[in-house]
Amino acid sequence: MRPRISDEHYAESFEMDWDNKDNDLVKKASKCEDAAEAVQKAGDEQEKRIDEQTKTNRKQRHEIEAKIPAEKRLREKALRNGSIFQIAMDGLCIIDVHGKILKANRASSEMLGYSIAEIVGMSIRDFETVETPAEIQRHIQKVMDTGSDRFEMKHRRKDGEIVDLEMSVNFFIGEDASFFSCFFHDITARKQAERLLRKGEGDLKIRTKELEEVNSALRVLLKARDEDKRTLEEKVLLNVKQLVAPYVEKLKASNLRPEQRTCLSLLESNLNNIVSPFVHELSSKYVGLTPKEITIAHLVREGKTTKEMAELLNLSVRTIEFHRRNIRTKLGIQNGKTSLMSYLLSMEDH
Structure with a gap:
């Protein structure tokens, strides 16, 4: 300066x-x-x-x-x-907009059976087994439009084996070029398990339907058997009451020797033992009725008149009428216009 x-x-x-x-x-x-x-x-x-x-x-x-x-x-x-790219457990490929693989990691090599050098330069069309080239191109365009997608694919390995893969793809727009990052993992074992499960569910439905049909047939048979059994029991009981009991009562009213009365007593006791299971079954329908009332109820249902029942049972008409009133009261028949026989028949239908 x-x-x-x-x-x-x-x-x-x-x-x-x-x-x-x-x-x-x-x-x-x-x-x-x-x-x-x-x-x-x-x-x-x-x-x-x-x-x-x-x-x-x-x-x-x-x-x-x-x-x-x-x-x-x-x-x-x-x-x-x-390092992360190579050691990632999932397969990872970088793919250009035409479907050409630019980069691949070791996991993708193991899943697809090709070396990394072989994979690089291949097209995703070389692996796909389901979608046509046109469908693949539409799928590529869809990911480019939406930016990402998740889906399942079937790819063919180098040895020809088909593997199920679950894909997660993202589209990136760079300064120099655009590309896709594609993560995928093998779900072949899971898909096989799902197929086995679906097959098992199908077999189970078939067997369940077969069992339902067998159960329906058994229910019909059991119902028919129960109806036959009930019919037989009622017939036995009515036959005893109508064809045997009246004569037993008449014998009891006659002059018999002591030994004869003993035999008659044993006969009556054995008859009661025979028909007691039938009486028990019928009592479940006519809850609260006495054995005598059950007998009269069956005779009413058969259409017997009061006089006919009195003669059959060796009872007076007034006694029969008394039992009939008791039956109506216990069964809750309050309306005097309701026919006792019709009501008893309707109970049998149920």
Whole structure:
């Protein structure tokens, strides 16, 4: 930087010239002052440019120093991502928009049976066994439009085996090129288990239907058997009551010797033992009725009149009427217009 000329020096010079020199010298002095100011101004601008350059150099140095660790971190991140790409348990492929595989990891190699070098450069059409090329292209376009998709595919391995794969695909638009990232894992064992389960469920439905048909047939047979049994029991009971019991009662009312009465007593007891299971079955229908009332109820159902029942059972008409009233009361027949025979027949239907 040039030394600055003192203002006092110029002032003394001007005073001297004013006194000793003419106007030409004054003009020369003015020009010298202008030149000095120009020099001073140029020096200031030079200093300003130097300061600005220094600041710029310092900023660039800081940016370079900051960039070095960032680049180092990026290199380390790329190494980590590359390691993760290769050690991932799921298959992972990078695929271009035409379906060509650009990159593959070891898991995809193991699942598909090809080496990584063989997979790279192949097309996804080389593995697909279900979708046609046109369908694959439509699927690619769908993922490009939506950005992602999840689905299941069947791929053929190098050895010809078909494997079921579950896919998760994402579409990325880059500055240089667009691509798909495709993660997939083998679900063949799960699909086989599902098929076996569906087959088992189908077999179970068939067997269940067959058992239902057999049970229906058994229910029909059991119902028919129960009806036949009930009919037989009722016939036996009625036959005993109608064809045997009246004569037993008449014998009891006749003059018999002691030994005859003993035989008659044994006969009556044995008959009661024979028909007691039938009476028990019928009592379940006519809850609360006595054995005598059950007998009369069956005779009513058969259409016997009060007089006929009195003769058969060796009882008076009034006794039969008394039992009939008891039967109506116990069965809850309050309306006198309701026929006891019709009511008993309707009970038998149920």
